[in-house]
Amino acid sequence: EIVLTQSPATLSLSPGERATLSCGASQSVSSSYLAWYQQKPGLAPRLLIYDASSRATGIPDRFSGSGSGTDFTLTISRLEPEDFAVYYCQQYGSSGTFGQGTRLEIK
Amino acid sequence: QVQLVQSGAEVKKPGASVKVSCKASGYTFTSYGISWVRQAPGQGLEWMGWISAYNGYTNYAQKLQGRVTMTTDTSTSTAYMELRSLRSDDTAVYYCARDGLGVFGFYWGQGTLVTVSS
Numbered sequence: 391e392i393v394l395t396q397s398p399a400t401l402s403l404s405p406g407e408r409a410t411l412s413c414g415a416s417q418s419v420s421s422s423y424l425a426w427y428q429q430k431p432g433l434a435p436r437l438l439i440y441d442a443s444s445r446a447t448g449i450p451d452r453f454s455g456s457g458s459g460t461d462f463t464l465t466i467s468r469l470e471p472e473d474f475a476v477y478y479c480q481q482y483g484s485s486g487t488f489g490q491g492t493r494l495e496i497k
Numbered sequence: 498q499v500q501l502v503q504s505g506a507e508v509k510k511p512g513a514s515v516k517v518s519c520k521a522s523g524y525t526f527t528s529y530g531i532s533w534v535r536q537a538p539g540q541g542l543e544w545m546g547w548i549s550a551y552n553g554y555t556n557y558a559q560k561l562q563g564r565v566t567m568t569t570d571t572s573t574s575t576a577y578m579e580l581r582s583l584r585s586d587d588t589a590v591y592y593c594a595r596d597g598l599g600v601f602g603f604y605w606g607q608g609t610l611v612t613v614s615s
Contacts, residue, residue: 391559423599425600425601425602427542427602429542434592434594434605434606434607434608435534435542435592435602435605436605437597437600437602437603440598440599440600441598441599441600444598446603478541478542480542480544480601480602482599482600482601485544485547485556485558486532486544486547486558486601487544488534488541488542488543488544489541490541491541491542
């Protein structure tokens with residue numbers, strides 16, 4: 391089973407700053423089948439990025455994904471107040487394991 | 498528009514079983530698969546498994562093999578997840594999610610809280 395490790399566990403930043411979230415895999419993720427989700431309290435997760443770098447429909451272009459193999463990154467170029475949430479990566483090349491999440495909080 | 502509407506909250510005793518439903522609308526049910534994901538209170542997301550609504554093929558998380566069964570009813574466009582031998586650590590919000598573009602979690606249901614308590 392592929393294990394995903396996200397870092398940092400918590401990221402404290404201010405609106406307008408750039409956020410960089412990492413997701414490392416214990417083995418190579420086939421065909422870059424890696425997604426990123428955003429989750430706010432009490433709500434279901436929302437798909438942001440799929441296939442490592444493709445934005446889902448309606449996702450602002452300040453969100454971008456990159457990476458391949460075992461190292462992936464979600465970047466939010468300029469944080470808006472509504473971006474403060476928990477972010478999860480998920481690989482779907484071999485079953486569907488999630489990372490443990492990164493909490494993005496307002497500094 | 499695509500909608501996944503899940504059944505209501507459940508309270509179960511340890512050792513019992515629970516069956517959660519996920520009724521789909523707004524698309525051709527048999528053209529996509531359904532995943533189930535759970536989230537214990539204050540914890541992260543856990544992928545439980547996936548079922549093809551086309552042919553019923555399933556892929557379960559190793560941890561839950563033998564305790565979970567996922568099924569679909571194509572006549573009502575509904576997916577089901579049954580979890581048996583419930584324990585207190587099965588207390589969680591259970592989500593169904595539909596595929597899209599190969600991704601498991603393209604559309605999500607609203608979640609169903611299952612509480613396991615004596």
